[in-house]
Amino acid sequence: MKKTIIIFYTLIIYAVAELIWWGYMLVILQPNRMGMILGEGSIFFAVFFLGAFYLHRSLNKERKLQEQKKNFLLSVTHELKSPLASIKLLLQTIQKRESLTKAQVLDFIEKSLTDIERLDDMVENMLLASKIDNSSYTFPKxxxxxxxxxxxxxxxxxxxxxxxxxxxxxxxxxxxxxxxxxxxxxxxxxxxxxxxxxxxxxxxxxxxxxxxxxxxxxxxxxxxxxxxxxxxxxxxxxxxxxxxxxxxxxxxxxxxxxxxxxxxxxxxxxxxxxxxxxxxxxxxxxxxxx
CATH class of the missing domain: 3.30.565.10 (Histidine kinase-like ATPase, C-terminal domain)
Structure with missing residues (x-):
């Protein structure tokens, strides 16, 4: 994304320099048409910079979206690993420690189910967000x-x-x-x-x-x-x-x-x-x- 922005600004600077140069050459070659050249040049520059502004804004928006997606992937990875690690540890403890009382086993199972519910909520969120985005969910009432x-x-x-x-x-x-x-x-x-x-x-x-x-x-x-x-x-x-x-x-x-x-x-x-x-x-x- 950074490379795209650098190329974009380089092209903008090059295009502006070329336009100024060609405008200068036209004025030198046809000084009697200076008013027309300056008027049309001003309109062209206004349209050009307006387009460049909106393109710049779109690039910035895309850059921020990419950063948010990156953060989303990082946070999802963390959200998945944390409860999975907890569930694994609890189940391994039940499996390896025969001295656990029934109350302790039930407590570990309850904690595991809580983590599973947390994972289920996250998966439901991602599925619902995806359906909302592609308009495939009809919201039956x-x-x-x-x-x-x-x-x-x-x-x-x-x-x-x-x-x-x-x-x-x-x-x-x-x-x-x-x-x-x-x-x-x-x-x-x-x-x-x-x-x-x-x-x-x-x-x-x-x-x-x-x-x-x-x-x-x-x-x-x-x-x-x-x-x-x-x-x-x-x-x-x-x-x-x-x-x-x-x-x-x-x-x-x-x-x-x-x-x-x-x-x-x-x-x-x-x-x-x-x-x-x-x-x-x-x-x-x-x-x-x-």
Whole structure:
């Protein structure tokens, strides 16, 4: 990509130099037509530089996309290796240590299943993002209980209990909220938003999940007290592959697909999502189904 940009700028400089030279020669040879030459030359230069500007912008956009894809591959590799290594270690421990109690074996199996669910979520995200991109997914809609869906996901993602038996996810879910939509795709929306809040929160830091009806609309909120999102980043967090920072400086896990999928799915359901600052720290994501 760098070689392409260097060639592009070299050609631009060469073309400008040639145009100036030929313009100078025409003025020398036909001084009585200087006004026409300068006028037509100005229009040509304006069109030329306008085209060069848009081509430059396209090249920059392509370069950034390539960098994001590279970061995506790096993060996916890490996301795959980490749970696979954990599962392998747990299973090898069960296989080699005959002295393990039944409770220890069950604990190792539960941890392995948690890692498998994490892998399954990531694969589902990649498959859904691919289907959205090539327009092969139709978003079949039917009526279902959103309250039960959110409650099940909260229970699955509930990591642990901390000091004082405080759970990491505090949920306030209004019962029997029914909506019409694609249950599979909206499961991905709820999962991604809650998982993001967990990722960007400190260990044992409580986060809030709320589902309620207000003025005939269904509201789903996820609030954390994590690192927050800078105002300059808020407009870009729903872009495909986009993640704040770089893979070398980022400690949190992720592929950059979660919020992209969230926005695409909600657009198909004519729902809105906005992100705002939480006080004193963190972020609040709010989804509204009209």
């Amino acid at each position: 039917a009526s279902f209980n959103l309250s039960n869906l959110v409650d099940n996901i909260v229970n699955r993602l509930q990591i642990s209990k901390c000091d004082g038996n405080q759970q990491i996810i505090n949920a306030e879910i209004e019962p029997k909220i029914e909506i019409t939509g694609d249950k599979f795709a909206l499961t991905s929306v709820v999962t991604n938003l809650i998982e993001n809040a967990v990722k960007y929160s400190r260990p044992c830091e409580a986060l809030e999940v709320k589902l309620f009806k207000k003025e005939g609309k269904v509201h789903f909120q996820v609030a954390d007290r994590g690192i927050g999102i800078a105002d300059a980043e808020k407009a870009r967090i729903f872009d495909k592959f986009y993640r704040v920072g770089s893979e070398d400086t980022r400690n949190t896990k992720g592929t950059g697909l979660g919020l992209y999928i969230v926005k695409q799915v909600l657009d198909k359901h004519e729902a809105t999502i906005r992100v705002k600052d939480n006080k004193p720290a963190g972020s609040i994501f709010e989804v509204v189904f009209g």
